[in-house]
Amino acid sequence: MAKKERWASRLGLVLAMAGNAVGLGNFLRFPAQAAANGGGAFLIPYLVALLVMGVPLIWVEWAMGRYGGQFGHHSTPGIFDSIGRRPYWKYIGVFGLWSNLIIAAFYLYIESWTLAYAGYSLLGGFETTSAGAFFDRITGNFPNSIWAFSVPGLVMFALCIIINIFILSRGLAAGIELVSKIGMPLLIVFAIIIAIRGLLIVPGVEPITDQARAAAGFGIIDPQAVASPFEGLRFLWEPKFDSLANPAVWLAAAGQIFFTLSIGMGSIHCYASYLREQDDIALTGSTAAWTNEFCEVILGGSILLPIAVAYLGLSQVQEMTAGGSGFGIGFMTFPTLFQKWGVLAPVAGFLWFGLLFFAAITSSLAMGQPIMSFFQTEFGLSRSKSALAFGAMLLPFAAPVAFLAQGSFFDEFDYWAGTFALVVLATAEAVLFAWIFGMDRAWAEIGKGAEMRVPRPFYYIIKYVTPTFLILILVAYTFQPA
């Protein structure tokens, strides 16, 4: 069996875990979900979900992972097995591997777009090509065809998968940890630059021409529509409290919390399994979670909508985000809008897609590592063979994504794999840890080596409140598909 791997430093671990959580969900999904589900009022169910499910489950997953790691298990089936002591638990844990694999297939595809867009921005391509046309070219989105692929798109997708496999094959410290140490700080710096520049847009002074708008795929828009970027913030944050009466809003908030914190996937189990028995998880786990919340609510909330509203006007943006996705704006509109940015114009696209790329790759690595660890620990394969095994497992899922995926596919996918599956695994693990393993032992595990006292109410939250909420949500999801 391969020799024991560890994280090299505390900072590296926090950045890797934060990188795991901070992803496309923070910058493209969150603002659109919030805007579509009650604006500022969305934060109420969002915070409730964070406190009764997000934070408790972060501690649960870290504790389970660290526990299983002591027995040499680094992926969910083995970790569940070491805790559940009944043969069927490891099969339930396999669920976590499949959802990682399936989500990785589509996530890596989008990641490959960010890479293509970043490169093309830097080459100055968007000065002449509209972002919409580039999107069609890269995704192979051609009218009247059931096929949706292009050769450049396939090449970028393959390249992106190869980069991920290569990084994974270098091992934890020299791979994921190193990439996170470089990528996370850059991502935050890039995001801050874009956010500040975006908020400085003076409405009307740098109006985007009708021609550019048409190129971005919007047709001619009422010139009166241009607004201040702060209108965008208002659109995002102004609470519409009547939305709280709608159960779908609560489900959306829970779904966002799961996806953004990477809960219910087994990827936190895997990362945490490389801790030592006495390493703190109480403080480190919450630090990673709060870093994600900063990158989501503050950074993610200050880019997409302010910039889009400043140039396109409120009603256009409202329409584009009604479905809760920011992809259209992020990929189809932004590169064209950035051409207005004076000195920043040549690099703004690179900064934006670069930040999305770092956000994405530190997440896709977190989807690959559990599968790779599974081959390493359960089959005794070497690191590079396990990384290749991940690539091989990915292919049957990546192929349909690459050849067939079009608009509505992504929405269905987002719902079943990106949300529903996560709640299923989270429910299983909450019951397993608090009720089968036993809450007193679970509490002792969470508190082991702790550098921060986990507030006592969380004992009861983890034991009663979290499982109750999870089961309710599971029932609601089953009967009320999006």
Ligand code: PHE
């Ligand atoms: N949390 C990531 C995001 O917000 C997605 C993710 C889910 C990453 C599950 C790893 C595991 O985009």
